[in-house]
Amino acid sequence: MASMDETNIFDLPSNTHNSISVDSLSSQPVDDNRNEDERNSNQANEGANRKKKKKTSIVWNDFDEIQVAEGVKKAICKYCKNAFATGGRGASTSHLKRHSEGCLQRSVQMASQKKQCVIPFKPSNSSNPFISPGFRFSNEKMREVIATSIMVHEYPFSIVEDDAFIWSFQYANPEFQKVSRKTIRSDCIAIYEAERKALKELLKSVSKISLTTDMWKSSHQVIEYMVITGHFIDYGWKLQKRILSFVKVPAPRRGIDVANAIFKCLKAWGIEDKVFSVSVDNASYNDSCLRWA
Numbered sequence: 001m002a003s004m005d006e007t008n009i010f011d012l013p014s015n016t017h018n019s020i021s022v023d024s025l026s027s028q029p030v031d032d033n034r035n036e037d038e039r040n041s042n043q044a045n046e047g048a049n050r051k052k053k054k055k056t057s058i059v060w061n062d063f064d065e066i067q068v069a070e071g072v073k074k075a076i077c078k079y080c081k082n083a084f085a086t087g088g089r090g091a092s093t094s095h096l097k098r099h100s101e102g103c104l105q106r107s108v109q110m111a112s113q114k115k116q117c118v119i120p121f122k123p124s125n126s127s128n129p130f131i132s133p134g135f136r137f138s139n140e141k142m143r144e145v146i147a148t149s150i151m152v153h154e155y156p157f158s159i160v161e162d163d164a165f166i167w168s169f170q171y172a173n174p175e176f177q178k179v180s181r182k183t184i185r186s187d188c189i190a191i192y193e194a195e196r197k198a199l200k201e202l203l204k205s206v207s208k209i210s211l212t213t214d215m216w217k218s219s220h221q222v223i224e225y226m227v228i229t230g231h232f233i234d235y236g237w238k239l240q241k242r243i244l245s246f247v248k249v250p251a252p253r254r255g256i257d258v259a260n261a262i263f264k265c266l267k268a269w270g271i272e273d274k275v276f277s278v279s280v281d282n283a284s285y286n287d288s289c290l291r292w293a
Contacts, residue, residue, distance in 0.1 A: 059093045062100045079105035108237065139177045142169070146179070147187040157181040157188075199242060203269055206232045208276040213262070215249065215283075224249050226258065228265050244269055255288025262289070 063075040065086055075086040075096055080103055084096055100106060130145050146160060158181050159165055169176040179187075203209070209232040217224045228245040245265035249257060266272040280286040 057093045059096045059100055062103075062106060063096055077103060077106075079103055079109060108235070137173050137175060139175070142176060143179060143184065143187050144191065147184055147191055150184065151188055151191070157185050160184045200269060202234070203230075203232075203271055203274075205235060206271070206274060208232065209271055209274050210277045210279070211244075211262070211275060212279045213258075213286075214281070215253075224251060224253065226261060228262060230269075230271075253283075253285050255285045255291065258285060258289040 062078055063084075064078060065073055065075050068074050068083075073086050074083040076083050077099065082099070084099065086093075086096075130141065149155065150157065150159065160179050160183075161181055166176075166178045169178075209230050212229045212231065213226060214229075215224060215226040226245075226247055226249045227243060228247075230242050230244045232240050234240050245261070245268070247261050247265075249261060262278070263272065266275065278290065280289070
């Protein structure tokens with residue numbers, strides 16, 4: 001006989017047998033399989049999220065990471081397209097930073113995005129190019145402003161001796177000192193020489209330059225002039241246009257005379273071996289001019 005402490009399964013109440021069903025026992029492995037699938041799915045999502053996590057180093061602004069083989073990735077420079085090894089997320093990017101700092105194509109593109117200095121000969125509607133923070137009035141600077149306005153608007157030198165002109169400047173600043181037409185003429189020539197020297201230095205860094213020529217006759221002087229304009233790309237990949245020469249070409253115009261004028265202009269600027277192209281109109285003397293050139 002079994003002791004009182006031992007319990008026989010057949011002595012359990014009938015409702016206990018009913019609560020343990022075959023369906024409940026057989027469904028347990030199914031739940032385990034579903035939980036396992038969910039865990040695998042969550043792990044896959046977490047891995048995908050880790051892969052999609054944005055890189056924090058600023059050096060990746062200059063590189064694109066691509067997969068070249070199974071588990072092998074390369075960092076491609078956006079400017080020169082050179083490929084570099086990368087260890088993935090969290091790996092050192094020192095070699096990428098060194099390349100970015102020394103990449104010539106990147107330096108050129110960065111320089112092109114910077115705002116170019118504007119020569120004060122061109123009037124500005126936004127601000128006065130002669131006024132800088134903390135500036136103080138000086139008669140030397142005032143003479144430069146007057147000379148620039150005379151060249152921009154083609155005023156006669158005698159305007160500086162006009163009484164109303166002098167009064168207006170003296171009203172604006174009593175310290176203003178009037179100048180003569182000879183003085184302001186010298187100032188205009190000095191500004192021209194300074195700009196000419198700066199342009200000559202700029203042309204030293206130009207590898208190729210294209211020329212255009214145009215010729216017309218002055219209606220009141222009955223004199224024929226030719227202007228030679230240079231077009232080139234500067235270090236910042238900006239198209240530049242500069243007048244290189246303005247010469248008188250008396251009639252009758254011959255091709256050799258035009259060719260000599262162009263050659264003298266090129267020699268003066270030191271660009272005779274940098275000419276890429278010459279564009280002219282359809283005048284007959286230009287055909288012989290280019291043959292001489």
